[in-house]
Amino acid sequence: MAYDAFLLLSFGGPEGQDDVLPFLENVTRGRGIPRERLETVAGHYRHFGGVSPINAQCRALIEALRPRLDLPIYWGNRNWHPMLADTVAKMRDDGVQRALAFVTSPFGSYSSCRQYLDDIAVARAAVPGAPVIDKIRHYHDHPGYIAPHADAVRAALAALPSRMAARIVFTAHSIPTSMNAASGPGGAGRYEAQLRETAALVAAEAAPELPWDLAWQSRSGPPQVPWLEPDINDHLETLAKDGVREVVVSPIGFISDHLEVIWDLDEEARATAARLGMAFARAATPGVDPRFADMVRALVEERVLAHSNVRHALGTVPTWDFCPDDCCASPKRA
Numbered sequence: 001m002a003y004d005a006f007l008l009l010s011f012g013g014p015e016g017q018d019d020v021l022p023f024l025e026n027v028t029r030g031r032g033i034p035r036e037r038l039e040t041v042a043g044h045y046r047h048f049g050g051v052s053p054i055n056a057q058c059r060a061l062i063e064a065l066r067p068r069l070d071l072p073i074y075w076g077n078r079n080w081h082p083m084l085a086d087t088v089a090k091m092r093d094d095g096v097q098r099a100l101a102f103v104t105s106p107f108g109s110y111s112s113c114r115q116y117l118d119d120i121a122v123a124r125a126a127v128p129g130a131p132v133i134d135k136i137r138h139y140h141d142h143p144g145y146i147a148p149h150a151d152a153v154r155a156a157l158a159a160l161p162s163r164m165a166a167r168i169v170f171t172a173h174s175i176p177t178s179m180n181a182a183s184g185p186g187g188a189g190r191y192e193a194q195l196r197e198t199a200a201l202v203a204a205e206a207a208p209e210l211p212w213d214l215a216w217q218s219r220s221g222p223p224q225v226p227w228l229e230p231d232i233n234d235h236l237e238t239l240a241k242d243g244v245r246e247v248v249v250s251p252i253g254f255i256s257d258h259l260e261v262i263w264d265l266d267e268e269a270r271a272t273a274a275r276l277g278m279a280f281a282r283a284a285t286p287g288v289d290p291r292f293a294d295m296v297r298a299l300v301e302e303r304v305l306a307h308s309n310v311r312h313a314l315g316t317v318p319t320w321d322f323c324p325d326d327c328c329a330s331p332k333r334a
């Protein structure tokens with residue numbers, strides 16, 4: 001397949017205090033998020049001057065990709081500028097015919113996969129003559145994703161007083177259990193399955209001798225809707241009761257230090273651990289690790305040279321190039 005452009009497709013985040021509320025309105029429109037939750041999350045952004053780290057991370061990734069890709073690079077977001085529809089219009093004006101999109105989430109689910117496909121469809125519908133845009137597959141078990149996380153877990157373990165007694169707790173963004181059930185072709189619960197595989201692969205590479213768990217963070221939505229559990233803070237309580245004194249928390253659900261990482265883990269989970277008297281080290285995310293940037297290049301090559309059969313994967317949970325219609329369906333909303 002021939003492509004004449006590369007598109008970085010991400011979530012977007014505010015870049016100043018005045019952006020916070022309009023950004024949150026974009027994120028939560030029609031999603032039934034309680035008002036109090038919105039105010040709480042606005043406070044997290046305000047704590048950092050109203051600036052999400054995510055846009056700077058996208059810019060840094062683009063700079064890391066420039067020397068690695070022979071394609072012009074474009075960037076568009078779901079929820080904040082540069083908005084995807086504006087980017088698609090620019091691509092059309094530049095004569096782009098067929099672009100390949102890399103999404104900043106490695107996993108399948110409505111929020112992390114299908115919603116980006118919907119974003120592409122909506123943006124293209126708004127731009128007459130828009131290029132075709134194909135999405136790159138999930139990369140939850142790609143060596144370029146696993147290796148930086150594994151190194152980071154090793155480094156975090158080294159920062160603990162006595163790594164012998166440590167527990168590794170991997171985290172990812174919680175989603176409603178109904179959204180998890182609908183993840184993957186035919187609704188196969190792939191979100192959790194992929195994350196468990198990522199966790200197992202990172203643990204095996206970083207510290208095969210240590211026990212690990214998968215916990216969830218950043219729960220949203222109304223309280224009566226079930227989301228994936230345990231929450232990281234509840235899980236730390238359980239571990240403390242079981243006598244665990246040291247934890248490494250590794251956010252394998254994130255490619256870079258999103259606001260959920262620097263608030264929900266570095267502030268909240270760290271405070272929970274301190275209250276419980278546990279030593280706490282947060283493992284880094286890939287960010288612009290050269291192996292992660294090389295992975296993006298490899299994923300582009302994999303699609304361009306589809307006949308070459310090179311498809312790096314360390315696990316067995318399948319990934320697929322084109323999501324079928326019944327993949328990662330939108331969950332019913334309350």
Ligand SMILES: CC1=C(CCC(=O)O)c2cc3nc(cc4[nH]c(cc5[nH]c(cc1n2)c(C)c5CCC(=O)O)c(CCC(=O)O)c4C)C(CCC(=O)O)=C3C
Pocket residue numbers: 011012013014024027028031033037038041052053054104105109111112173174175176218219220221257258259260
């Ligand atoms: C699976 C998943 C990912 C990973 C995949 C991916 O990366 O796309 C993700 C990423 C992100 N989520 C982000 C921010 C927010 N997510 C929210 C709300 C929600 N997230 C959900 C799921 C996910 N979210 C869901 C099911 C909701 C409920 C509303 C709904 O059904 O859609 C809300 C509303 C307030 C709240 O309730 O928290 C905010 C502000 C940011 C930006 C961070 C930054 O600024 O650095 C990023 C990268």
Ligand SMILES: [Fe+2]
Pocket residue numbers: 108109113114184323327328
């Ligand atoms: Fe999907």
